[in-house]
Amino acid sequence: MTATILFVDDEPDLEALILQKFRRQIRDGQLALMFARDGIEALEALEQNPHVDMVVSDINMPRMDGLSLLAKLQEAEEKKSTIIVSAYGDMSNIRTAMNRGAFDFLTKPIDFADLETTIQKTIRHVEMLRDVRQRQAEAERAHAALSRHFSPQLAKRLAASGESDGIEVQWRExxxxxxxxxxxxSLVESAPPETLGMLLNEYVGGMTEIAFTHEGTVTKIIGDAIQVLFNAPGDQRDYATRAVACAHDLDVWAEAFSARWRARGVSFGTTRIGVHAGPALVGNFGGNRFFDYTAYGDTINIAARLEAANKQLGTRICVSATVAKEADNFRGRPVGELMLRGRSEPLRAFEPLPQQKFEAPETAQYSEAFAKMEAGDAAAMPAFAALVGMHADDPLAGxxxxxxxxxxxxxxxxxE
Incomplete structure (x- = not known):
């Protein structure tokens, strides 16, 4: 590294003397020296050469003295490490300089061995600050990338520690x-761009915040579609329970969101949600240049198929039996054994229900009708007909x- 130093002093012979004393360091590329005659000239030089690493300034100079220059330097966004030079015994000015943020001080007449030692010490300080700033910038960039996927607490921890455990590609449950x-x-084709942008930003932002509240990892946002993972990158023993609770909260928020926009004359559709659990290949698939934490595998495909199944079933949330079994105190009603597109084996699915609806009499009535249907009992048809007659707003029964x-x-x- 070549350290660039700006010397600020009005003594006419100082420049030649400094260049002579540091000629070897200049020749070897260790130092690059600049000179100014007062504080105003120094500020102009710094504006044109923002790469200057440090300033060595006398106090007594015309137009703008060293203490005034130091004050200006401390006001800058990137403060320059400054060595103040003063007459021997002028401790009042030296004390003022140190209080105003000077890194160190020297006394006149200058001892050049002391000057060289002080400069080297200051260069080490500058390098340390540069390294800290670089690591901080890298952490901020990492945090910005991680914040797309992880809750704020987890993103902050991962960015600060730089840890890769759980980020690398691996199989996880x-x-x-x-x-x-x-x-x-249809909404994209009909809504004005400014309305669509406002609507989608609010929707995705709200859904993401809910996912983060449950400490889920948002692995994909493609237009209106969102994918959330649990038990990745860190371990969550209750991941199925979290997923069900998150699905409920997403559903409540999305319904309220849709109602708000319908009141404003915008027809916003129903959010459908699919939930499944199992092994998946999870990690950063973006390489060194692009962070893309996501998941692949049959587990992911099934969740997507369950989301699509809601359209035919008339439900808004559909979860697999795996999730229903693993989740603590799961409340819901059976949907049936679904032959999903692209699969040869049936998948038993459930509709999770909020507490109040789960305890309602019609849920027990539905369970009785479903049990008759599962047993092949001909009484299943009149049982469902009676249920639909009393609750025409139950699309699954219909x-x-x-x-x-x-x-x-x-x-x-x-x-289909």
Whole structure:
């Protein structure tokens, strides 16, 4: 590193003397020297040469003295390390200089061995500050990248520590949430760009905040679609419980959001949510230049298929039996055995319910009708018909009734 030093002094012979004393360091590329005759000239030089590393300034100079220059330097965003030179015994000015932020001081007449030692000490200080700033900038860049995926607390910890444990690609047991919005393509085509931008920013921001509240990791945001992981990158023993709770809160927030925008004349669709748990390949797939923490595997694909299944089922949240089994105190009702697109084996699914709806009489009535349907009992059809008659706003019950009326039997169903 070549250290650039600005000497500020009005003595006419000082420049030649300094250049002579430091000729070897200048020749070897260790030092680059600049000179100014007073504080005003020094400020002009610094404005044109912001790369200057340190300033060595006399106190008594015309137009602007060294103490005034020091005050100006301390006001700058990037403060220059400054050595103040004063007459021997002028402790009052030296004390003022140190109080104003001078790094060190020298007395006149200058002892050049002392000057060289002080300069080397200051250079080490400058290098240390530069290293700290660089690491801080890197941490801020890392934090900005990590904040796209992780909750603020986790992003701050990862950025500050630089730890890679859990960030590297690895197989992990995870729970994953997929969300999507019905009719979003039509909205994109019809809404003014400024409205669409405001709407989508508010929606994605709100959904992401909820995911972070549950300490989920947001791995993808593609337009209106959001993917959230639990148990990655850190361990969360209750990851299935977190996923279900997060899905409930996402649903509540999205419904309120949709209602707010409908009141403003914007038709915002329903948010559909799919949740599944299992092994997935998780980590940063962006290489060294682009941070892209995401997940791949059958577990991820199933969650996406469950999200899409809501469209036919009439539900807003659909979770796999794996999640329902792993989540603490899961409350919900069975949907059936779904033959999802691209899969040869059926997947048992559930609709999670909030506490009040789970304890409502119609949920028990639904469970009884579903048990009859699972057993192949012909009484399933009138049981669902009675349920729909009393609760026409139950789309899942209506879905099963329509299946039975069309001749379907049992709880296994093929979804497109």
């Amino acid at each position: 995870v729970a994953t949430i997929f969300t999507d919005i019905t009719g979003f393509t 879905f099963h009734l329509k299946r039975l009326l069309n001749g379907a039997k049992g709880i296994r169903m093929q979804l």
